[in-house]
Amino acid sequence: MTGRDREQEEQVPHARTIPRDTRNVSEVRITRADDPRLARFYDEVYLPAFAHQREPLEAWQRALEGAAYAFTIVLEIEDDRIDGGIVFERYPKSDVALITYLVVAPHARRRGVGSRLLDRAMHELAGARAIVGEVHDPAHADDPAAARKRIAWFEQRGARVLEIEYVQPDLGYGRDPHLKLISFRGDDVERALLDRFLDELYALTEGHRTPVRSPVV
Numbered sequence: 376m377t378g379r380d381r382e383q384e385e386q387v388p389h390a391r392t393i394p395r396d397t398r399n400v401s402e403v404r405i406t407r408a409d410d411p412r413l414a415r416f417y418d419e420v421y422l423p424a425f426a427h428q429r430e431p432l433e434a435w436q437r438a439l440e441g442a443a444y445a446f447t448i449v450l451e452i453e454d455d456r457i458d459g460g461i462v463f464e465r466y467p468k469s470d471v472a473l474i475t476y477l478v479v480a481p482h483a484r485r486r487g488v489g490s491r492l493l494d495r496a497m498h499e500l501a502g503a504r505a506i507v508g509e510v511h512d513p514a515h516a517d518d519p520a521a522a523r524k525r526i527a528w529f530e531q532r533g534a535r536v537l538e539i540e541y542v543q544p545d546l547g548y549g550r551d552p553h554l555k556l557i558s559f560r561g562d563d564v565e566r567a568l569l570d571r572f573l574d575e576l577y578a579l580t581e582g583h584r585t586p587v588r589s590p591v592v
Contacts, residue, residue: 400458402495405448408436416450416460424478427517431547435462443467443579449495451488458483461492465503466579471572472503474559493532497559505568506559509543510536515553526557533561539569544580 405413417432438446445465451458459479465472474496479488500506510529516522526536534557543551558564577583 400451400453402491403450403452405439405450408439412450412452412457413439413448416448416457420457420460420478420480421476423481425476428548428551434547444575447496447499449492451483451492453483456480456482458486459488459492461496463496463500465500466572466575468575469568469572470504471568471575472500472506473572473576474500474506474508477508489528490532493559505562505564505572507537507564507569507572508534508557508559509541509554510557512553512555529557529559532559534559535561537564537569539566541573544577546580 403412405416407413413435414432417435422429435446435448439448444467446462447464448460448462450460457480460476461474461478462476463472463474474493477489477492477496479492497506508529510526511522513519513522513526530536537556537558539556541554541556543554556569
């Protein structure tokens with residue numbers, strides 16, 4: 376999946392910590408661009424998983440300092456070790472949310488980290504008109520089996536692939552035409568709403584409306 380920009384600041388130090396029942400495990404919401412945990416998550420967890428399509432850390436930092444849409448990063452940390460993180464955005468004009476990255480460190484897999492992070496995002500985005508995400512199209516993935524497995528993981532949690540042509544805008548490494556959009560609620564998102572969201576997404580990332588227009592199959 377993919378990412379772009381958000382957060383909100385109150386009078387807090389670097390982040391607001393959300394305690395979990397599990398001992399020594401907490402969810403941490405990153406609220407400052409200079410929080411050292413942001414760079415650690417980027418280098419230690421995000422880059423190894425998304426090196427082929429990495430979004431610059433500076434883009435996240437700019438978003439945390441103020442963006443035209445809501446940008447959120449939540450990490451799960453055990454002791455001082457980052458187990459995983461989720462990045463999601465909410466676009467104000469269309470009121471569509473985009474979950475851009477969900478990544479779990481190898482040492483923390485098969486322990487429910489990804490499910491907990493996804494549940495957190497879905498809870499926070501509950502009021503959005505739609506919640507979508509990006510997945511690699513198995514037909515064009517370097518590892519088709521892994522891409523199918525990832526889609527199946529989301530489908531088991533209620534998501535479904537939207538049969539719409541989609542080209543990810545340039546996030547710093549060029550456009551990517553080999554992704555698919557998924558609806559995390561499993562609904563058939565209204566095409567007019569998707570068009571408004573894509574126009575807004577392209578306007579904020581590339582400065583113009585999306586060139587992609589094709590009917591839902």
